[in-house]
Amino acid sequence: MEHSTIDQMVKKWIVDAADRPANPRIQEITVRLVADLCKAIEDLDISQTEFWKGMEFLQEAGKRHELGLIVPGLGLERFLDDRADEADAKAGITGGTQRCIEGPLYVAGAPESVGFARMDDGTEVDKTEPMFIQGTVYGEDGKPIANAKVEAWHANTLGSYSYFDKTQSPFNLRRTIFTDSDGRFTFQSIMPNGYGCPPDGSTQAWLDQLGRHGNRPAHVHFFVTAPGHRKLTTQFNMEGDEYLWTDFAFANHESLVPPIKRISDPAEMAKRGVNKPFALIDFDFHVVKEKAAAPTGDVDRIRAAA
Structure with a gap:
């Protein structure tokens, strides 16, 4: 035809x-x-059989709540980000921290604090190393932004996220910090692991047919918002992870792989309140001002809320 x-x-x-x-x-x-x-x-x-098998697959994927995995797994969420980057460039918006996919695992309502927050509930301190993420939120003028909102969430040592994994305490590894008067923030947590798509799930079944794995490197997600500035959605991946450059969700950018410092100095350990060597990641956020002619940085989509 x-x-x-x-x-x-x-x-x-x-x-x-x-x-x-x-x-x-x-x-x-x-x-x-x-x-x-x-x-x-x-x-x-x-064929009609192929068509209806495809419909059955999507129906089952919906029942399993895996459409949020299939979208990044097929590169669609990365494509939406790339289009947004292109639109920003056309609107003259440059210089901010690289955006990166949100994924399907954000949960609204995490506990809030100012300047510092401990993210983990202490149940896995013997399974991995402590991790501190610290930095500053800067505006376009290069000046720190006080009271900027930094939301962070990541997986545990098994690659699972609280709320979706009911064995974890509520809001484990999820926190919101408002930056201090100097625009600074510090998250204390544990080193996360990456995760793989459910091996018996719809996403992995599709990826198997495409000859692809379904693994993500260890990473930490962020939302950063400040009055008069565009919302930033981003994440960084852990350097050295075996899936760092083969992320099934294509959420890899060179600027979003910060170096990890391993600190074993007893004085620094005591200062941080930990009793063993820890990982330290310095990562600053640069947000840009709202611009009327540019598409919004906020995405209206259904998100979980505990």
Whole structure:
């Protein structure tokens, strides 16, 4: 079937068949997606069995709440970030910390503090090394921003996240810090592990068919917000991780791999209140001002809240 014929058919189904006021934007997107899908079915000679098996797969993935994994696993979330970077550049927005995908595991409502927060509940202190993340939030003018909001979340030593993993205490490894008067923040936590997609799940089943692993390197997620500035969504990956440059979610950027200092000096350990060597990561955030002509840095999507 010719593509032009498909376009006419889809217009008839979606546009001409409308018998009441339609949402123009939803109608436009639907026409494009349905037409492109029909063209793919035609061009690739997708059988009815293949089509319905695909629908069954998506239905099962939805039941398993894995669409949030499939989207980054296929590169779609990275693509959305790349488009946002391109839009920022066209609007003259430059110089901020590199954005990076949010992923599906944020939970709203983490405990708040000023300047310092301990993220872990102490249950895994014997399984890994302590970790401190410290830095400053800067504005476009290079000056520190006091009272900026820095939200952080990461996995435990098993690669699991609290709230979704009911064996963990509420808000374990999730905290919100408002920067001090000098724009500084410090998170005390434990070194996380990366995670893999559920081996019996929908995402890994698709990745297996594509000849790909489903692993992420160890990483820490952040939201950074400040009045008059664009929201920053980012994360950094741990240097040296075996999946650092083969992240299944494509969330790897050279600027988001900070060096890790291993501190074993007894005086520094005592100063930090830990009894064994610890990892220290210095990481500053640079946020940019809101600009009317630019797309918003905030993304409206359903997120978990405890």
